[in-house]
Amino acid sequence: MKNRIFNVAILATTLTLLATSTALAELHVGAAIVDVSPTQFPVLVNGGMTSKTAEQIKTPVSSRAIVISDGSESIALVVVDSCMIPKVLLDDAKNRAAKRTKLKPDHIMISATHTHTAPSAFGALGTDADLTYIPLLRERIVESIVNAEANLQPARVGWGSADAPEFTALRRWIRRPDRIDDDPFGNPTVRANMHAARNPENVTGESGPEDPELSMIAFESHKGVPIAVLSNFSMHYFGDSPPISADYYGLFCNGMQNFIQQKYPDAKNVVATMSHGCSGDIWRRDYAASEPSPYENIETYTDALLGIATDTLQTIEYADADTIDMAETRFRLNYRVPDHQRLQWAQQIVETLNGELPKTTTEVYAREQVLLHDLQSTEVVVQAMRIGDIVIATTPNETYAISGLKLKQQSPLEKTMVIELANGADGYIPPAEQHPLGGYNTWAARSAGLEVHAEPKIVAAAMRLIEQVSGKPRRPLAQSKGPACQATLATNPLAYWRLDEMEAPIARDSTANHRDAMYEPGVVFYLEGPASTSLAAAGEVNRCAHFAGGRLRSAIGNSQANYSVSMWFWNGMPNDARAISGWLFSRDHAHGITEFGEHVGIVGNGEHAGRLIFKQGTENETLVGETVIPRWTWNHLVLVRDGSTVRVYLNGNEAPEIESDSVKIPSTAVDQIFVGGRSDNDSNWEGRLDEVAFFDRALSADEVKRLSAK
Known part of the structure; x- marks a missing residue:
C-alpha cells in the first residue's frame, strides 16, 4: 500500500513538472507604442548634408516595441522613428530597460527606421546630435520596452512574404569612364554615385541588385486576436515635409493598425511596426523604367505598399513557437582615417570655421576627417534571434541590398529577415568591391567611415550567429542549374x-x-x-x-x-x-x-x-x-x-x-x-x-x- 501511494505521488509530481515545463515553453508576446516626439523647439533634424532644424511636429515619431518570452528567455524588438541612433545611447537604454524588466541587455534589439525628418540623435555630416532631445528619446525607448513586457500574453506566431519590386530600385548607378565626377577632396574618383541615372547618358548600369521582398512576422493571441506585426522592407526612405515626421514608415504602421482594427474589433491595442531592410544603395525610383512611377507622393506610395502587406497578412498561418533564442557579438572595426596630407588640409579648413557648423560640402568633409582622426575605431554590435522557425539578423549600419541577400540566401531557415541600422549607426557600409567605384556612400565620414572590409566582416558575424541560434549550418551560395x-x-x-x-x-x-x-x-x-x-x-x-x-x-x-x-x-x-x-x-x-x-x-x-x-x-x-x-x-x-x-x-x-x-x-x-x-x-x-x-x-x-x- 505504501509503495502504491509512493508511486502515485511520483506520477503526480512528474505530471506537475511536465505541465510546468509545457507552460514555461509557451510563447508570450506583448507590444507597446510610446511617442518619442520632441517637446522643446527648435530641434535639430538629421538626414541632410548641412544642419537644419524643425519648429513643429507634422506626424508623431514613435518607439514601437515587441517583447517575446518563452518562459526561460525573453527578447525585445524595438523600432524607433529616427534617422540613426548611436550605439552608446542604445546601450544606455538597454541597460536601463534591463533594470526595469526581466530582459538582459544583450537580448534587446533597437533599430532606427531611417526617417530623414526625425530629431537628430546622431551627429553626422553637417548636423550635430540634439543634446536636449537625447535624454527624452532614451527614456521613451525604455518606456516602450517596459510597457511591452507588461502586456505579455500567450501567443502564436506566423510569417508572411511578398515581392514588391515596383516599390524599390537601385539609386546607385555606375558612371561612364569618360564622365567621372570629383569627390569632396578634389579628386576624380566617382565612378558610381546615387541618382547618377537621372541622366541615362551618364551611366552604364546599376551597381548592384535590389531586394524586393516585403517580409512580415505577425503575432496573435490564442483567441485569434492580432497582437503585433513586424514588417521589413528594403527601401531607403520616402522623405516627408516638413519635419518632424515619421516618414512613410509611420503612415504604413498606422495604416496597418487601422486595417487590423477594422477587421478585428478586439485588436484595439495592436502594434504594427516597420523595420528598415538593407537599403544603403536603394530608393523608390526605378531609373531603368521606361515610365515614371505612379506612386509619386508619400500617400499613394504608402497606400499601395500597404495593400500588398495587408493582402499578405491575411494569408499568414499561425503556429505555436515553443522556443526562442538570441545571440550577440561585439567587435571593433577601424575607421578609414585621413593620411597626413588630407588631415592637414582638413584642419586648415576647420580652423576657418571658428567653431561654427560647416555650410558647404567641402567644409562638411573636412570636419569629418578631423573627427575620424580623433575616433580611429569603433565597436559594432551584430545580433541574431530565432522565434520558432523564423530568424532575424541585424547589421549596425546602412548595408547594401546585396548584404541582406547574402544572409537570406545562406540562412539555413527559409524564413529570414534582416534589419539594418540596429544597435548602432556607422553609416553606409558598402561591400568591398564598391569602394574602388567611389561615390557618396564611400566618402570617409561618420556617415560612411568604416574600413573597406567592414561589410564582409559584419555579414560573416551575422551568419555565424544565425547558425548558432538555428543550430543548423548555412546553405551554400550557388544558383540552381536550369x-x-x-x-x-x-x-x-x-x-x-x-x-x-x-x-x-x-x-x-x-x-x-x-x-x-x-x-x-x-x-x-x-x-x-x-x-x-x-x-x-x-x-x-x-x-x-x-x-x-x-x-x-x-x-x-x-x-x-x-x-x-x-x-x-x-x-x-x-x-x-x-x-x-x-x-x-x-x-x-x-x-x-x-x-x-x-x-x-x-x-x-x-x-x-x-x-x-x-x-x-x-x-x-x-x-x-x-x-x-x-x-x-x-x-x-x-x-x-x-x-x-x-x-x-x-x-x-x-x-x-x-x-x-x-x-x-x-x-x-x-x-x-x-x-x-x-x-x-x-x-x-x-x-x-x-x-x-x-x-x-x-x-x-x-x-x-x-x-x-x-
Whole structure:
C-alpha cells in the first residue's frame, strides 16, 4: 500500500513538472507604442548634408516595441522613428530597460527606421546630435520596452512574404569612364554615385541588385486576436515635409493598425511596426523604367505598399513557437582615417570655421576627417534571434541590398529577415568591391567611415550567429542549374563561369575541371542576368556580374589553335562614347597587344557603330558584323576558332555575324584569356556579362544553336 501511494505521488509530481515545463515553453508576446516626439523647439533634424532644424511636429515619431518570452528567455524588438541612433545611447537604454524588466541587455534589439525628418540623435555630416532631445528619446525607448513586457500574453506566431519590386530600385548607378565626377577632396574618383541615372547618358548600369521582398512576422493571441506585426522592407526612405515626421514608415504602421482594427474589433491595442531592410544603395525610383512611377507622393506610395502587406497578412498561418533564442557579438572595426596630407588640409579648413557648423560640402568633409582622426575605431554590435522557425539578423549600419541577400540566401531557415541600422549607426557600409567605384556612400565620414572590409566582416558575424541560434549550418551560395545551364555543361566546356558570385575575387568553374578564374577590381555582383533564358530554375532570378573597368582573367594552359567561347552580354555604353564601346573577350599576353592576340568587342562611334568586331594582332584586318546591337539589351555571342577560320555567331542565328576562312592561326603559347576587357586594358567592357563558357575545340553549328537557346 505504501509503495502504491509512493508511486502515485511520483506520477503526480512528474505530471506537475511536465505541465510546468509545457507552460514555461509557451510563447508570450506583448507590444507597446510610446511617442518619442520632441517637446522643446527648435530641434535639430538629421538626414541632410548641412544642419537644419524643425519648429513643429507634422506626424508623431514613435518607439514601437515587441517583447517575446518563452518562459526561460525573453527578447525585445524595438523600432524607433529616427534617422540613426548611436550605439552608446542604445546601450544606455538597454541597460536601463534591463533594470526595469526581466530582459538582459544583450537580448534587446533597437533599430532606427531611417526617417530623414526625425530629431537628430546622431551627429553626422553637417548636423550635430540634439543634446536636449537625447535624454527624452532614451527614456521613451525604455518606456516602450517596459510597457511591452507588461502586456505579455500567450501567443502564436506566423510569417508572411511578398515581392514588391515596383516599390524599390537601385539609386546607385555606375558612371561612364569618360564622365567621372570629383569627390569632396578634389579628386576624380566617382565612378558610381546615387541618382547618377537621372541622366541615362551618364551611366552604364546599376551597381548592384535590389531586394524586393516585403517580409512580415505577425503575432496573435490564442483567441485569434492580432497582437503585433513586424514588417521589413528594403527601401531607403520616402522623405516627408516638413519635419518632424515619421516618414512613410509611420503612415504604413498606422495604416496597418487601422486595417487590423477594422477587421478585428478586439485588436484595439495592436502594434504594427516597420523595420528598415538593407537599403544603403536603394530608393523608390526605378531609373531603368521606361515610365515614371505612379506612386509619386508619400500617400499613394504608402497606400499601395500597404495593400500588398495587408493582402499578405491575411494569408499568414499561425503556429505555436515553443522556443526562442538570441545571440550577440561585439567587435571593433577601424575607421578609414585621413593620411597626413588630407588631415592637414582638413584642419586648415576647420580652423576657418571658428567653431561654427560647416555650410558647404567641402567644409562638411573636412570636419569629418578631423573627427575620424580623433575616433580611429569603433565597436559594432551584430545580433541574431530565432522565434520558432523564423530568424532575424541585424547589421549596425546602412548595408547594401546585396548584404541582406547574402544572409537570406545562406540562412539555413527559409524564413529570414534582416534589419539594418540596429544597435548602432556607422553609416553606409558598402561591400568591398564598391569602394574602388567611389561615390557618396564611400566618402570617409561618420556617415560612411568604416574600413573597406567592414561589410564582409559584419555579414560573416551575422551568419555565424544565425547558425548558432538555428543550430543548423548555412546553405551554400550557388544558383540552381536550369535547362540552359545543363545544356552548356553537356557540351563539355573546358571551363564554365556562371558569374553568379556575391563577392570577389574568385569566379567558380561549374565544370569538374576546377578552372576557377579571377575577378579584377572594377566588377560588381549579383545583378539580374538574361531573364528570358532557362539558365536558373523556374522562379529563381538568374544572376550575373556588371563590369566597370575590371576584367575576368584565366590562364587556360597551352591550348590548341581550335577553341570556342560562349557568353551572354549586355552593353551599358552608348555608341557615340568612344571608338570601341567595349572589348568582350581577349586572348593575348597580359599588359599589351601582340601579333598573336585576338579580340572580340563592339564598335563605338563611327561607320560601324554598335556592331561586333573581331581583331587579330596589331596590323591584321579588322572584321566587323552587320547587326547593330541596342544598348542595355541581352544578347548571346559564340566565337568559334577552327584553324584559320573564325566565325562569330549572334543570338543563335544560323548565319555567322562575322566569318573569315583566311585568318592567321593563333599561337598556342598564349595561355591568358580576358573576359570583359582587352589584354592591354584598353576600352574594357562597361556592362553585364553572364554564363561564360570556354571550349578547347571548335563548336559545331548545332552546338552553337543549343548554347544560344532561350
